Amino acid sequence: MKKKILSIAIPAALGNLLDTLQLLIDMLMIGRLSPSAIAGVGLGGQLIILIYSFISIFYVGTNVIVSRAYGEGNTEKAGKVISGLMVVAVIFSLPFLFFTVYHPDIFFQIMGAEKDVVRQGHTYVSIIGLTMPFLFAGAVIHSAIVATGDTRTPLYISIFTNSLNTVLNYCLIFGNFGFPRLEVQGAAIATSISYTIEVLIFLAVLITGRYGFRLSLKTSIEETIKALKIGIPAGLEKFISFGSFLIFVKIVALYGTATLAGYQIGLRIEGIAFMPGFGFATAAMVLTGQYMGMKKPNLAEKSTIETLKIAMGFMGITGVLFIAFPEQLVSLFTDDRETIEKGALYLRIVGISQIPLAVEFVLNGALRGAGATRTTLLINSLSFWAFRIIPSYMATKLSDSIVPVYIIMTVETFIKAGILWVVYKKGKWKKIKI
Helix, strand or coil, X not given: CHHHHHHHHHHHHHXXXXXXXXXXXXXXXXXXXXXHHHHHHHHHXXXXXXXXXXXXXXXXXXXXHHHHHHHHCCHHHHHHHHHHHHHHHHHHHHHHXXXXXXXXXXXXXXXXXXHHHHHHHHHHHHHHHHHHHHHHHHHHHHHHHHHCCCCHHHHXXXXXXXXXXXXHHHHHHHCHHHCCCCCHHHHHHHHHHHHHHHHHHHHHHHHCCCCCCCCCCCCCHHHHHHHHHHHHHHHHHHHXXXXXXXXXXXXXXXXXXXXXXXXXXXXXXXXXXXXXXXXXXXXXXXXXXXHHXXXXXXXXXXXXXXXXXXXXXXXXXXXXXXXXCHHHHHCCCCCCHHHHHHHHHHHHHHHCCHHHHHHHHHHHHHHHHCCCHHHHHHHHHHHHHHHHHHHHHHHHHHCCCCHHHHHHHHHHHHHHHHHHHHHHHHCHHHHCCC
């Protein structure tokens, strides 16, 4: 079982790592243009991330239904579900397409961006927005492939498309190799081409029949509705989490520019460390879904506990590195002494929370795989507000130091992990019928 877990988790983690590195490379290239370009593309990326919370409705819903059907050996049902969800996903994407192409300025103005930043952001988002139908439909296809336990194929596709994106960025942003210099517009075109090609490759892989799925015009409305009922709480959870995270960033910003800069760098370093967690969450979700489809809930639990042990080992090592070498890690991103000190402080404190974070990742994945998305929505949203946001805000009134805020954040991680563990061990997820 350990080998099976790692075969799913490692490629999934590497795929997420590639996407994260690609974002860093994009920003490094955009950073050579102007501050307004950086701000415009950065804010545009935040809008795309916000839209991804809605895309996750289809990703999670597809994974839960398809993994169960795959575990049952009912590939015909899986094919109908995938077909139905792709149609719904494309229809659902149209309002987002309209907004991002024609009215993205509303978002930038709400965020208080200056005129030139709004202009640059509009250029970037309005082009990316044209790919919305591909992004939504691609989430269904990608999730269906992962639901079979195959995370290597998406990794290989990601390697190709991320490499293509880097080359196109270099050509179109700066006008190299005879291409026109398009700057921010070029970055958007490069990303859009890469997104589109990635989805088309996923679709080509799916219709080869290697997984036994056959796309059909005869979709299952009942199963599609089930998938949406499961996916909507997951999407709502992502949306609330992202909004809550922005509020937490504003709280950190109250302590000054250096503290905010150190926090942002620490967060990026921690984000890279999250990749194993994302991989193990995927493994827990897929294996839980498959074993529940086989009517073997005890094996689902066994796979989750095994996944949990491995994830805690990986992320525990990461935590030790954060505590032991924080200055060295932060100094890779900046030479400013004060920023390094503030970033190192963040890493030292969050290093303590890496093991409970592993518990969060895995148990959230397992519960979602069982279809308990309403449970994860309630636990994650209430915990974040009750034990992190509100106490942190109170701490800003009582102390001039950021340390209490970071301690509260770490304590909340332990509390949430404990709640998830208690809920998981009660075993009500084993009785969920889909």
